[in-house]
Amino acid sequence: MANLTLIFAEGAAPTAFGMDATVWVSIAMLVFLGILIWKGVPGAIGAMLDKRIAEISKQLNEAEALRLDAESLKAEYEAKLATATKEADDMRARAEAEAEAVIAKAKADATALIGRRKQMAEDRIAAAEAGALAEVRSATAKAATAAAAALIAEKHDANADKALVDQAIASVAKG
Template sequence: MANPLIILSEAAGEAHADPTAFGMDATVWVSIAMLVFIGILLWKGVPAMIAGMLDKRIAEISKQLNEAEQLRLDAESLKAEYEAKLADAAKEADEMRVRADAEAEALVTKAKADATALIARRKQMAEDRIAAAEATALADVRSAAAKAATEAAAKLIAEKHDAKADKALVDQAIAGVTKG
């Protein structure tokens, strides 16, 4: 709240005088106090301390920036290394897939060839068995026919021939056996 005396005196039209000391007003005294304060700060080396603290802080920030730059470079290096490893792994996976495809194709081809060969061997074995069975059957038929012919011939000879006719019949049978 404003001083009522000053308000009354201003209202009465009285001019009031600014306070002074030793002929200097308040503005001069504030200026002198500021100059003395600044002088004391300079005398005690405060600007040098502030500059030292700022230099120290600048050095710390610079160090942190350098570390950050180094970390960024390391990260980029690691990123490039892992990208190269990833590319190598992808390339190796593709090569493995191609080799696996080729091996699978080779296995399928071999399996087809083996199956064809097995079928051919089994067919040949079956044909050989059939041929052996035919040969055995033919030999059995020939043996039975020869036995039947021999028995029939012996019977006919015994019934109808004499010694002279027997001799001619034996010669004929020998000739037949050497031909067959």
Template sequence: MANFLIILSEAAGEVHAEPASFGFIDATVWVSIAMAIFIAILLWKKVPALVAGMLDNKIAEISKQLKEAEQLRLDAESLKAEYEAKLADAAKEADDMRARADAEAEALVAKAKADATALIGRRKQMAEDRIAAAEATALSEVRSAAAKAATDAAAALITEKHNAAADKTLVDQAIAGVAKV
């Protein structure tokens, strides 16, 4: 910088002398001496060893933290694998449950169909039995009504065509028929 000032001063046409102590020690030499003394004090007080010790401690702490982080990562991977296995087991169990539920549903549907078919068969048989009973009752009533009508018609004919003399002849014939037996 001093050279720069000299050049700048010479460019302006002025020449300035550099300040110096003892005629030969300028500012640069004083700064160099101060730095050498500062470095000597640092070495005498063992500051580099202290800094190196602090750095070593920091490195050891960071190394310890890295080991702990690695252990945590391994634990996390272990837990992840365990939960993935549990998830796979749960998925398998869910599939098994679904398959059992499907099988049970199919069995229930088949049983319901069989029960419905049996119920329809029983109801059909009951209806056929009722129809047959109603037909038998109707046929019996028709026969009864026909017999009553025939009896009434025969009684009416007999009443019209027979009198006491004809009845006497029929009674005598019936008695004669009974006596022969």
């Protein structure tokens, strides 16, 4: 018992089969790891990790494919937008050109119409002037004829008629 007291007095750790607790924990750990390896736990863990890696890789590939699709769609829509913008600009330019052409044609038509109406008015005025001048000439001729007839009737007698007839006969005979 003295030895036992001495062992307890020194604070020595209990031992079994001459091995202390650290050795036993190490042996238990090696046995546990051996059982795990024998049952294939590391392979199962590796398989689970490989499966998870495959899933993550698949998700990354899908994400990459989606990103590429999105980029191609973006490029396609940007091209369509550029085309639509160009077409809109072309349509606007054509519309402006057509509007300018319509305005120019309207101005030309208005100028031509004004010219035609002015010419028609001038022609009407000229016709009215010619008609008025003809009426004045006709009235003047009638007045002159009436005045001449009145003067001849007043101042012309049978002797004057005889002289005129003789003069007309003489001019016919000469001719």
